Amino acid sequence: MAVYVQEQQLCLPAAGCPGPVDGPVATCGMSRLLGGTLERVCKAVLLLCLLHFLVAVILYFDVYAQHLAFFTRSSARGPPRALHPAASSNSNCSRPNATAPSSGLPEVPSARPGPTAPVLPPCPDSPPGLVGRLLIEFTSPMPLERVQRENPGVLLGGRYTPPDCTPAQTVAVIIPFRHREHHLRYWLHYLHPILRRQRLRYGVYVINQHGEDTFNRAKLLNVGFLEALKEDATYDCFIFSDVDLVPMDDRNLYRCGDQPRHFATAMDKFGFRLPYAGYFGGVSGLSKAQFLRINGFPNEYWGWGGEDDDIFNRISLTGMKISRPDIRIGRYRMIKHDRDKHNEPNPQRFTRIQNTKQTMKRDGIGSVQYQVLEVSRQPLFTNITVDIGRPPPWHSRG
Numbered sequence: 085m086a087v088y089v090q091e092q093q094l095c096l097p098a099a100g101c102p103g104p105v106d107g108p109v110a111t112c113g114m115s116r117l118l119g120g121t122l123e124r125v126c127k128a129v130l131l132l133c134l135l136h137f138l139v140a141v142i143l144y145f146d147v148y149a150q151h152l153a154f155f156t157r158s159s160a161r162g163p164p165r166a167l168h169p170a171a172s173s174n175s176n177c178s179r180p181n182a183t184a185p186s187s188g189l190p191e192v193p194s195a196r197p198g199p200t201a202p203v204l205p206p207c208p209d210s211p212p213g214l215v216g217r218l219l220i221e222f223t224s225p226m227p228l229e230r231v232q233r234e235n236p237g238v239l240l241g242g243r244y245t246p247p248d249c250t251p252a253q254t255v256a257v258i259i260p261f262r263h264r265e266h267h268l269r270y271w272l273h274y275l276h277p278i279l280r281r282q283r284l285r286y287g288v289y290v291i292n293q294h295g296e297d298t299f300n301r302a303k304l305l306n307v308g309f310l311e312a313l314k315e316d317a318t319y320d321c322f323i324f325s326d327v328d329l330v331p332m333d334d335r336n337l338y339r340c341g342d343q344p345r346h347f348a349t350a351m352d353k354f355g356f357r358l359p360y361a362g363y364f365g366g367v368s369g370l371s372k373a374q375f376l377r378i379n380g381f382p383n384e385y386w387g388w389g390g391e392d393d394d395i396f397n398r399i400s401l402t403g404m405k406i407s408r409p410d411i412r413i414g415r416y417r418m419i420k421h422d423r424d425k426h427n428e429p430n431p432q433r434f435t436r437i438q439n440t441k442q443t444m445k446r447d448g449i450g451s452v453q454y455q456v457l458e459v460s461r462q463p464l465f466t467n468i469t470v471d472i473g474r475p476p477p478w479h480s481r482g
Contacts, residue, residue: 205249216335218333222419227269231272232464234273240461241287243286244285244287246280253320255319256286256287256313256323257287257325259308260301267419281334287312289466293472302382302395306380306381309375309380326366329351331367349408351416352415353418357411358408367416379449383447390433397437456470
């Protein structure tokens with residue numbers, strides 16, 4: 085008896101084929117396709133994770149390198165200085181809430197660094213805004229309010245700094261003064277615009293002699309030198325100017341040089357000529373070092389005349405020479421006026437001028453005595469009223 089057995093074709097499950105062993109062929113193929121796709125997706129996700137990790141590592145080392153460079157530069161500059169070394173060395177920093185002992189000075193609150201101020205270029209040696217020859221007249225009324233409106237950039241006390249450049253010097257303009265308010269208004273009217281066009285960092289100081297005793301111009305100039313430095317120790321150039329002299333050319337630069345400077349080389353009252361070779365009156369300028377080298381100005385010239393010749397002798401005796409602008413640029417107009425009361429000619433001036441070599445070391449900035457009575461900062465100048473004493477009783481005998 086013959087038995088016919090029909091062979092049943094079986095589909096053995098492949099790896100990853102979840103279907104039953106006896107499932108149809110089409111179902112098994114679909115399972116293989118899905119398994120392959122899932123495998124490729126997993127590999128792609130793994131690659132993305134690896135790429136993300138590599139990017140994170142690169143960024144980490146880049147930031148670390150920047151921080152390392154910053155701390156290296158900070159270490160090269162050295163540790164920050166304490167505001168008050170004595171106080172910081174005694175401070176108790178071992179406890180978090182410890183309070184440092186008081187140093188007697190006001191505490192300075194810590195502040196976050198603000199925006200850095202722009203660095204201005206140096207002011208030019210030849211300022212571009214100069215006019216040259218000026219028309220100077222003293223007939224128009226000159227109220228102080230008008231002068232103030234004309235100079236809005238001048239700060240209280242007569243201080244000014246150019247907004248667009250950095251000057252090489254800080255200039256103090258010293259004016260000996262008593263009972264000359266009318267002249268002062270004209271001086272301020274003309275000089276402030278001139279000094280601003282010259283790109284100067286400057287301050288104007290009117291040294292007012294108190295009382296009605298004999299006037300002493302040179303002693304007031306010594307006082308002005310000392311008082312200006314008390315207000316601003318950075319002054320390194322000093323211009324000494326009479327209140328009745330106005331320059332006729334703004335190219336006559338109010339600066340200090342290697343030698344003492346005489347600015348008023350050609351006054352109208354002298355026919356725009358230098359009266360004599362040793363003349364050093366009217367308007368002059370010395371650096372701080374030059375002024376100290378000659379021991380300042382003499383204090384014993386009471387009354388009119390002689391002190392400028394004594395100053396010329398001091399300059400010559402210390403080995404310096406006078407520099408002057410061209411006579412066409414050093415022209416000045418003087419405000420006409422009668423001689424001041426209590427400023428009569430000094431009868432001892434000629435004798436004193438002959439003895440400068442013997443007196444200059446003991447009579448000068450090192451021996452000046454005075455008392456400040458009032459310091460008043462006006463919109464266009466600083467007024468300092470001082471008591472400089474009285475002339476000795478033998479002064480009137482000549």
